Amino acid sequence: xxxxxxxxxxxxxxxxxxxxxxxxxxxxxxxxxxxxxxxxxxxxxxxxxxxxxxxxxxxxxxxxxxxxxxxxxxxxxxxxxxxxxxxxxxxxxxxxxxxxxxxxxxxxxxxxxxxxxxxxxxxxxxxxxxxxxxxxxxxxxxxxxxxxxxxxxxxxxxxxxxxxxxxxxxxxxxxxxxxxxxxxxxxxxxxxxxxxxxxxxxxxxxxxxxxxxxxxxxxxxxxxxxxxxxxxxxxxxxxxxxxxxxxxxxxxxxxxxxxxxxxxxxxxxxxxxxxxxxxxxxxxxxxxxxxxxxxxxxxxxxxxxxxxxxxxxxxxxxxxxxxxxxxxxxxxxxxxxxxxxxxxxxxxxxxxxxxxxxxxxxxxxxxxxxxxxxxxxxxxxxxxxxxxxxxxxxxxxxxxxxxxxxxxxxxxxxxxxxxxxxxxxxxxxxxxxxxxxxxxxxxxxxxxxxxxxxxxxxxxxxxxxxxxxxxxxxxxxxxxxxxxxxxxxxxxxxxxxxxxxxxxxxxxxxxxxxxxxxxxxxxxxxxxxxxxxxxxxxxxxxxxxxxxxxxxxxxxxxxxxxxxxxxxxxxxxxxxxxxxxxxxxxxxx
Numbered sequence: 001x002x003x004x005x006x007x008x009x010x011x012x013x014x015x016x017x018x019x020x021x022x023x024x025x026x027x028x029x030x031x032x033x034x035x036x037x038x039x040x041x042x043x044x045x046x047x048x049x050x051x052x053x054x055x056x057x058x059x060x061x062x063x064x065x066x067x068x069x070x071x072x073x074x075x076x077x078x079x080x081x082x083x084x085x086x087x088x089x090x091x092x093x094x095x096x097x098x099x100x101x102x103x104x105x106x107x108x109x110x111x112x113x114x115x116x117x118x119x120x121x122x123x124x125x126x127x128x129x130x131x132x133x134x135x136x137x138x139x140x141x142x143x144x145x146x147x148x149x150x151x152x153x154x155x156x157x158x159x160x161x162x163x164x165x166x167x168x169x170x171x172x173x174x175x176x177x178x179x180x181x182x183x184x185x186x187x188x189x190x191x192x193x194x195x196x197x198x199x200x201x202x203x204x205x206x207x208x209x210x211x212x213x214x215x216x217x218x219x220x221x222x223x224x225x226x227x228x229x230x231x232x233x234x235x236x237x238x239x240x241x242x243x244x245x246x247x248x249x250x251x252x253x254x255x256x257x258x259x260x261x262x263x264x265x266x267x268x269x270x271x272x273x274x275x276x277x278x279x280x281x282x283x284x285x286x287x288x289x290x291x292x293x294x295x296x297x298x299x300x301x302x303x304x305x306x307x308x309x310x311x312x313x314x315x316x317x318x319x320x321x322x323x324x325x326x327x328x329x330x331x332x333x334x335x336x337x338x339x340x341x342x343x344x345x346x347x348x349x350x351x352x353x354x355x356x357x358x359x360x361x362x363x364x365x366x367x368x369x370x371x372x373x374x375x376x377x378x379x380x381x382x383x384x385x386x387x388x389x390x391x392x393x394x395x396x397x398x399x400x401x402x403x404x405x406x407x408x409x410x411x412x413x414x415x416x417x418x419x420x421x422x423x424x425x426x427x428x429x430x431x432x433x434x435x436x437x438x439x440x441x442x443x444x445x446x447x448x449x450x451x452x453x454x455x456x457x458x459x460x461x462x463x464x465x466x467x468x469x470x471x472x473x474x475x476x477x478x479x480x481x482x483x484x485x486x487x488x489x490x491x492x493x494x495x496x497x498x499x500x501x502x503x504x505x506x507x508x509x510x511x512x513x514x515x516x517x518x519x520x521x522x523x524x525x526x527x528x529x530x531x532x533x534x535x536x537x538x539x540x541x542x543x544x545x546x547x548x549x550x551x552x553x554x555x556x557x558x559x560x561x562x563x564x565x566x567x568x569x570x571x572x573x574x575x576x577x578x579x580x581x582x583x584x585x586x587x588x589x
Contacts, residue, residue, distance in 0.1 A: 129170075191211070501529050555585070
């Protein structure tokens with residue numbers, strides 16, 4: 001097998017730290033019918049690494065104020081949701097278009113068309129595209145003698161500062177969704193296409209997927225009724241891998257199906273008893289050669305009376321697989337513990353303004369190929385061939401416990417301060433491999449599963465007024481990884497896991513002048529991530545944003561990213577070229 005240099009090797013981002021069981025909230029309706037707004041405020045689609053407990057007092061945390069022009073290396077399925085489409089009968093606007101490009105080249109395009117239909121039927125057509133085409137920085141081990149550590153950092157190759165190598169990452173999503181309602185329920189659907197194309201110095205990828213989703217749920221204004229909420233989703237994806245650095249081509253296709261439902265009587269506005277039933281199944285081709293699935297049952301009693309909020313439940317979950325006869329090692333070998341607690345309690349210290357809460361939970365999750373691509377677009381089975389351990393497996397969180405305080409001050413400042421403990425028997429983490437029985441000596445990155453314990457403290461915060469808004473998150477983590485030393489892989493290779501950053505956070509701020517001129521800044525930051533072989537340096541990704549509304553239907557916008565010109569490695573060994581600018585136009589009809 002050819003030698004694989006570090007700067008073109010992929011890794012899989014920490015993604016499954018929120019694998020606890022989740023309830024279906026039958027009171028929430030999701031729609032893409034667009035509400036015309038020039039400025040786009042949204043939560044990121046990347047999963048939080050601590051529980052998102054913003055569910056009380058209508059807290060309004062917008063973790064990202066501005067639409068980052070390029071999110072390809074760390075987000076998936078995300079782009080049309082960035083526009084937060086919602087019904088808006090007052091504006092009468094049915095068409096939204098956003099387009100832009102910049103340097104390095106990262107085109108931006110969004111389109112949402114919602115025809116004005118009469119009656120109870122609503123629908124929208126959407127297209128969204130994000131890309132990066134340009135240079136990635138060369139990444140190499142750099143020794144820090146003073147700290148006694150080896151860091152993965154950018155270096156100069158003699159032909160210019162961080163000239164790096166050329167690559168591309170293109171993501172497109174398009175589809176049609178809609179809903180029809182009647183007196184006691186709502187039916188909704190979403191049928192679409194997802195396409196991903198990536199390329200580095202050894203491989204190119206073309207991933208194409210068909211998505212379909214349907215949901216039917218009750219919608220009752222009565223105090224007593226029978227609640228139902230049924231949601232089913234299916235994806236067929238085909239991944240074509242061209243191996244210029246290897247030989248020949250590889251094709252991988254697979255089916256991914258998920259079903260979740262909640263059924264039960266609502267006794268009153270204060271009490272309900274539900275049973276959530278779930279089923280997930282995946283089946284892939286000869287590379288993995290396996291079929292795997294999960295079935296779950298989650299009965300729960302909920303009480304919301306006076307100052308008290310109580311949830312008493314238990315999660316039963318079982319994982320299964322059909323064995324493996326593929327090219328890679330056995331997948332989905334980790335098993336859950338079958339029974340997990342699902343308990344929550346809250347007490348309003350000050351009505352509508354402050355609540356003290358606690359929760360006890362746990363759960364497991366089936367690793368999907370599409371989830372893997374969603375965390376890092378460049379990872380392929382080709383890069384992990386020859387490394388012991390599965391590329392896809394189950395995440396198992398044995399237990400989680402948290403407590404916190406959340407609320408608001410004068411309905412302007414919102415906060416959620418929480419702390420907790422999580423214990424995983426299996427979780428996917430970045431890992432670095434040095435030397436392998438099938439590779440020449442040298443570092444490269446892979447995905448591997450191990451056990452981990454984590455103590456954390458997190459603060460979500462936000463301020464909102466007519467002219468100014470501020471929001472973000474700060475999180476501290478103290479982790480203990482089961483294999484925190486160096487372990488053998490194959491005959492000659494050794495591997496070590498990267499721990500999550502001990503501190504990370506983000507800050508978003510925006511000011512608007514008479515809703516004509518918008519100006520703001522955002523910053524994502526992370527301290528270093530360490531392993532027993534090497535470390536990933538800390539970074540602060542600072543962005544600035546300006547938008548000018550010139551007429552009732554037009555606006556022009558400009559964004560600058562990575563203004564500090566730092567080596568931002570959200571995934572190890574991949575960092576874009578540096579400072580970037582994107583400008584474009586919005587049309588809102």
